[in-house]
Amino acid sequence: MTELSAFTGDDLDLILDTPGVVMKGAIVADGQKNALVFLKEVTAGAKEFRAAQRHENAFVKAVATRLRERGTDAAEDDRELPFDDTAMAHALKQAEAATAFLRERADAADADAYAAWILRIATVIAESVKTREGGFFSKKVAISDGERVFLELLEQAVGR
Structure with missing residues (x-):
């Protein structure tokens, strides 16, 4: 098992900031x-x-616990609407960097669990609001086309 304490500085920030x-x-x-x-x-x-x-994975649990201790709660971290499309590109790039780093320096099971958790975060968010893709009279869909593309690219970025 990989210990979160094995990482410091920029490496630790990469792991903690990516979610x-x-x-x-x-x-x-x-x-x-x-x-x-x-x-x-x-x-x-x-x-x-x-x-x-x-x-269930101790490494993911340690990351989430450290985020809570550090005061980085998702609800508090997003005080304004982040409508800049560069957020998606940045997320993909950082997710790829974090998972590649963990695949090099961490236990394979921990790296896989972290990558799966990153995907889970994005999927839960994408599924949280049903949208109308074709306008007011169209059928609501669970995941929009934009979200589906983002999830597919994220899946590729984390190597799943």
Whole structure:
């Protein structure tokens, strides 16, 4: 098992900051600029962060617990609507860097669990609000096209 204490400085920051960055990327992936949608997505992400504090993988649990101790709560971290599309690109790049780093320096099971957790955060956010893809009279979908593309790219970025 990989101990979180084995990482320091920029390496530790990369591991700890990536879940929040992915959360922001997932929030903007649907392209909506709606405060209610934003609130639902942030709430879904925050629940996933809290659930990870009881994760079956000790490394993911340690990361989530450290985030809580550090005061980086997903709900507090996103005080404004992050409608900049660069958030998605940044999330993909950082997720790729963090998982590649962990695959080099951590236990394979821990790296896989971390990558799966990153994907879970984005998926939970994407599924938290049903949207109408084709306009007002269209059928609501669980995951928008933009979110689906983001999730597929994220899956590729983390090597799953």
